[in-house]
Amino acid sequence: MALKRNVGxxxxxxxxxxxxxxxxxxxxxxxxxxxxxxxxxxxxxxxxQFGSDWATNLNIVYESTYFQLIIIFLVYFxxxxxxxxxxxxFWPKLLEYQREVTWLQWMLLIPMYGLTAxxxxxxxxxxx
Amino acid sequence: xxSRPAPQIGFSFEYMxxxxxxxxxxxxxxxSFIGFAGxxxxxxxxxxxxxxxxxxxxxxxxxxxxxxxxxxxxxxPDVAVGWANAWWQIMQITILFLGATHGLNGLxxxxxxxxxxxxxxxLLRGLIFLLWIFVMLFGIYVIQAS
Numbered sequence: 207m208a209l210k211r212n213v214g215x216x217x218x219x220x221x222x223x224x225x226x227x228x229x230x231x232x233x234x235x236x237x238x239x240x241x242x243x244x245x246x247x248x249x250x251x252x253x254x255q256f257g258s259d260w261a262t263n264l265n266i267v268y269e270s271t272y273f274q275l276i277i278i279f280l281v282y283f284x285x286x287x288x289x290x291x292x293x294x295x296f297w298p299k300l301l302e303y304q305r306e307v308t309w310l311q312w313m314l315l316i317p318m319y320g321l322t323a324x325x326x327x328x329x330x331x332x333x334x
Numbered sequence: 335x336x337s338r339p340a341p342q343i344g345f346s347f348e349y350m351x352x353x354x355x356x357x358x359x360x361x362x363x364x365x366s367f368i369g370f371a372g373x374x375x376x377x378x379x380x381x382x383x384x385x386x387x388x389x390x391x392x393x394x395x396x397x398x399x400x401x402x403x404x405x406x407x408x409x410x411p412d413v414a415v416g417w418a419n420a421w422w423q424i425m426q427i428t429i430l431f432l433g434a435t436h437g438l439n440g441l442x443x444x445x446x447x448x449x450x451x452x453x454x455x456x457l458l459r460g461l462i463f464l465l466w467i468f469v470m471l472f473g474i475y476v477i478q479a480s
């Protein structure tokens with residue numbers, strides 16, 4: 207029964223290994239995206255309705271290349287890691303290889319993110 | 335290392351949310367590909383920075399929330415004509431529902447892993463539910479008003 211379970215602060219301790227890192231990053235990236243999307247919806251609504259300064263400034267931050275570099279990393283990681291979780295949950299036989307798959311997902315993520323980040327920085331450095 | 339165990343199959347809230355998280359994750363992959371393809375189809379292929387690259391930030395805004403107001407900064411002509419129609423409104427409402435539910439349920443799961451006091455847990459559950467209603471209403475308002 208999942209509800210009775212309590213991880214406590216010990217659950218936050220790093221116990222090594224790629225899968226633990228992926229687990230922690232999946233949670234952190236998920237929470238960061240909830241925060242970002244929530245703030246972005248509120249800021250856009252306030253900007254649209256009242257045109258207030260803080261909402262406009264917040265959305266200017268969200269549009270900056272450096273912020274986008276971070277959020278795109280989180281989205282890519284969450285998407286690829288989430289796909290791994292879905293595949294392993296639906297085909298539990300593959301759980302035997304989960305350590306290898308966790309490395310494989312970084313081998314997918316690094317070139318994908320690297321290419322995106324490179325194009326974004328080329329646009330940024332090349333001027334508008 | 336112990337991860338959160340998968341709930342037993344059945345008509346319990348935990349199992350419903352467990353299966354919803356996975357299915358909505360897959361559905362959001364599909365919806366982003368549709369938004370991505372739609373962005374290129376409706377003009378992103380012509381919106382190049384320095385005559386060489388598509389603006390990735392703009393592409394992401396289209397991909398994940400194809401709303402005319404969301405792409406207004408990209409100076410595409412006829413944004414409203416291409417994007418303000420029932421198809422993209424349904425797409426937006428679907429991605430809003432899946433994203434908000436997936437995300438806020440994830441917040442609930444993380445919170446409930448660290449908090450075991452039942453009244454606090456119930457309170458936070460209620461707050462997340464209110465937040466979900468709030469995000470859905472504001473999101474649908476933004477979609478319908480634009």
